[in-house]
Amino acid sequence: MYSNVGRNTIAMVLAGGKGERLSPLTLRRAKPSVAFGGKYKIIDFVLSNLFNSGIKKVYILTQYRAYSLTKHIRESWGKWTGLGEFFVAISPETSSESESWFKGTGDAILQYLRFVESSDADYVAVFGGDHIYKMDINQMISFHRMNRADLTIAALEVPVAEASRFGVFTVDEDSQVTAFTEKPKNPEPVPGRDVCFASMGNYIFPTKKLIEVLQEGKKIYEDLDFGKHIIPMMLEKGDRIFAYNFNDNVIPGMKAEERGYWKDVGTLDSYYEANMDLINVSPQLNLYNYKWPILTNQGNLPPAKTVFDEDDRRGVNIDSYVCAGCITSGSTVRGTIMGPRCRVNSYSLVEDSILFENVNVGRHVKIKKAIIDKNVVIPDGTVIGYDHEEDKRRGYTITESGIVVVPQSGQVKK
Template sequence: MYAMDDIGRNTLAMVLAGGKGERLSPLTLRHAKPELPFGGKYKIIDFVLSNLFNSGIKRVYILTQYRACSLNQHIWDSWGKWTGLGEFYVPISPETSSESEAWFQGTADAILQYQRFVESADTDYVAVFGGDHIYKMDIRQMIYAHRMNRADITIASLEMPAEEARRFGVFSVDDDNWVTAFTEKPSRPETIPGRDTCFSSMGNYIFSTSKLIDVLREGKKRFADLDFGKHVIPLMLERGDKVLAYNFNDNLIPGMKTGERGYWRDVGTIESYYEANMDLVHVSPQLNLYNYKWPILTNQGNYPPAKTVFDDDDRRGMNIDSYVCGGCITSGGIVRRSILGPLCKINSYSLVEDSILFDNVTIGRNARIRKAIIDENMVIANGEEIGYDADADRQKGYTVTDSGIVVVARKG
């Protein structure tokens, strides 16, 4: 029987990080979705890579595509230096490959294009994970369930109420969690036997290596835009392959608090991205980033500590209920319930509330910012107001969502 560490060493991971994230526009006009900041200092992709690293899976290819250059640079700067002999975290994409691959036509097609890496890895298992979700997971436990059940594919499954499951792909399962059918966004989702909840796909898969190669080859003969959800899983069910649903609620990591179990966020819209970030500044957020037994890793940067400046009655630098990253200076302004990325500066008499500032944002004197997301390197003029008048914000060229979030993004 494999020990947990042996399972990690006997697994190759392929991380899908090539999506555009169109529903996050205009933030993704210049960034790939996995590269967007989360919690100030992290990138979204750091969560899946940290889960792999903490699980002892250190042979990892990251398949990038859209706006790949800066995302690749982040991976090289952060993850490339943390592996040892025979281990790697390597970004590969059509635009950077030494060969002339076509752009990925679907999630499974992306793996198929780099099948040679899978074949040469000499591992028993392949973990195919998405690069754009926020969660913590000991992936070894999922691989162990895959091995013990002798499954051909094991799918990470999120247990959720039926009314919520309509937005996702839903599995029908038997009493032992073997998948019998898969339906995309059903109007009446089938529940788990004996429960009033459903299993929805998290887009994370464990394959037995030989089975993955076999099914991708067969699938490509039938579908040009080969996709795991639309094509591969139904094909495997059609063939009679053993398809297992792994309940993410059963996954436990060291140091996990009770309320954190089952935490998973698809931050695919401005609203969901904003809400997941804002949850972090609560007194007891559901996602605990202070669990040092399962750290989220990233490129720290060589930044000085954050600091506040001035302590006069009408000019006091204060950060209240906020995440403030290294290199930030709150100079006589007030920050409440906000997240400041590295190197931000908040100038005197200004007010920032319920907002997310990316790297190197400067807020001018007497400015007032409320419920906003501000892109990196932006300079907000002295006296400017954002988040107080939606019509005025739109006239300035900002994006305002139905819920009143104002997105200030770089142009061009």
């Protein structure tokens, strides 16, 4: 799992995204800090990929609503890995007065270039912090070295018909990038195939090259950005840029259906669907692969339990994903993800829903197809998800596919 390649690399993780399309879940937190799969945060996926790849020096660049994310990094990644000084969350909010909010992805790295310059690493991995996937980054670095590249960009295979939503590479037969276009009207497919290469926003640079291009770019662009500015600049100069096909990446213990799995979870509906996939009999994303674990703050919580076994009052969890500290007390939970420390009280029914941490559902409650944010208390007798007009009257968000989102705003109105 570990290799000298990873150990010779530092990582800069861009974790400042607002995630506006995930509102109201992102009203109080950045997108990378949103819960996923009950116990995890979205950022845990990229950090686990780096850690499992042996890349142990990681700077996490936060920005928007950074408090909860910084707290999570400090209490989990900085603490239990024993690598507190290497998993560092840094933010313009807590930095010197000369530093301002990031104006672009390149500008974010530029503001903290001193960390890159002072390292003895040969390579810098610049990765996003808000996607769900598993990846052995060593394989991408090996590809980068083999091609003697100035920049390697992780690429998704997407159908030509869908490629206009992405930044798309034109490549030759050796996967060398010859052009890059953001959201092209007529995307160019990979030679001899009916798919396009779309950027994942994950980059490998030789350390010296990254410093050089950022210092050149800042002379021209105030809002320096990798997609808009740096890649076109490097192409114009004739630098060697290669697209690394994410479909070629194989992790230990990986099943065939997991190959190429990557989710943006950028909308409430896509977020809900990706979570619900986890409770399928054979989910596309396998969180039970102990050869490539997704790591997070486990907390000192007791096991989940069910309480009562009477005909009209039986605690049961069916086809559900139940985290530590949960109590299902004389109620039915079906097709649902329960985050840590949730409680569902007697005679209630919760179906096809996502409960964030420490949600308390009262008695005689009915909830269907809902996302309930952290610490929300649902009073006895409340009904959510059955009458969308009533849900709207209470101020809840209803998605296009009919998911009801209950925000983190204290006690729910009956």
